[in-house]
Amino acid sequence: MADIKNELTKKLGFGCMRLPVTGGDTNAIDDTQFCAMIDSYMEQGFQYFDTAYPYHNEKSEEAVRRCLVERYDRDKFLLATKMPVWMVKETADYERLFEVQRKRCGVEYFDFYLLHAMNKDRARETEEKGGFAFVQRMKEEGKIRHIGFSFHDTADVLDDILNRHPETEFVQLQINYYDWESENIQSRKCYETAVKHGVPVIVMEPVKGGTLANMVGEPANILKGLNPEASFASFAIRYAASLENVMLVLSGMSDEAQLADNTSYMKDFVPLSEQEQQAIAKVVEELEKLPTIACTTCRYCVEGCPKKIVIPDVFHAYNSVVQFGLNDITRGNYNRAVANNGRAEDCIKCGKCEGQCPQHLPIRDLLEKTAETFAG
Ligand code: SF4
């Protein structure tokens, strides 16, 4: 198998799941700003864009067509998207969804194509319905250049899927320094499993859904002590990129400032020094003392909640209290999260959300705690 790492000039990928929008409306992608961000990213020699069928209420792939595909020659960028396997009811759906994606993106082929959000059950189901065979056929037909999958489960499950599917050319994993040793996410174990199989890794959520970009107290002091000019996010992204078998780190970039920050240290990437690695280990120690909820805002739990509780927004509000205390601003975060939606105390404990959560969070208990925090 040719080394696909050689296709990538740089280790930073443009995640298209949190694009700039107008008026706070996730459907209203701001093309002008997105185009400007793409131009800046491309001018600096970066080339990889990662979208997916459901991003931005299914508007991301079309925005990529308008702002990237229709403005740049096809050989100037690498485009990745993902099969929404949960929408497949029968084998014919793979072809139908794939064609919708080619049309939305306006391309003949995808450079990197992933089966989206594999876990133990989804992998079995995808096998049974012929999803793995379908992507291989698309590769043979030249409509996909490289096949892989994104993954949310334990290292054992990853090992099993890679054993059954040696055709896999890359995997996309959740890796960040906070979750490196976590038993829920198993960043280290999953990474080492990929290494064992000789499969290169694309990292998603390197900043843990933005969590590692906003630190206070001792963790903040430690990182500022290393370099007062560097953003907190820069350490998280460089940490993931410093892993040898990581070929790319995705960052979901939402505005030009974030893009400028990410590209500044990833343009001529320097791996973390020994001193920086030690400081990050100390940061993890300190962070573990803070009892925040480890929600990555993937939003997989939101749709199925019968009480319409926007769980990640509610948890974000709770976490802001853990970090900054209960004040007008943090209370405002909660009020916004529950405006026109369910409140934490509305939870009927049906448990539907917990089955969707890649972080395996005890959502029901945590909502009870959140309700107590904001009561009165
Ligand atoms: S357990 Fe609560 S939060 Fe979860 S889906 Fe049911 S009502 Fe919604």
Ligand code: SF4
């Ligand atoms: S599924 Fe879990 S991690 Fe994802 S938004 Fe919901 S609570 Fe957070």
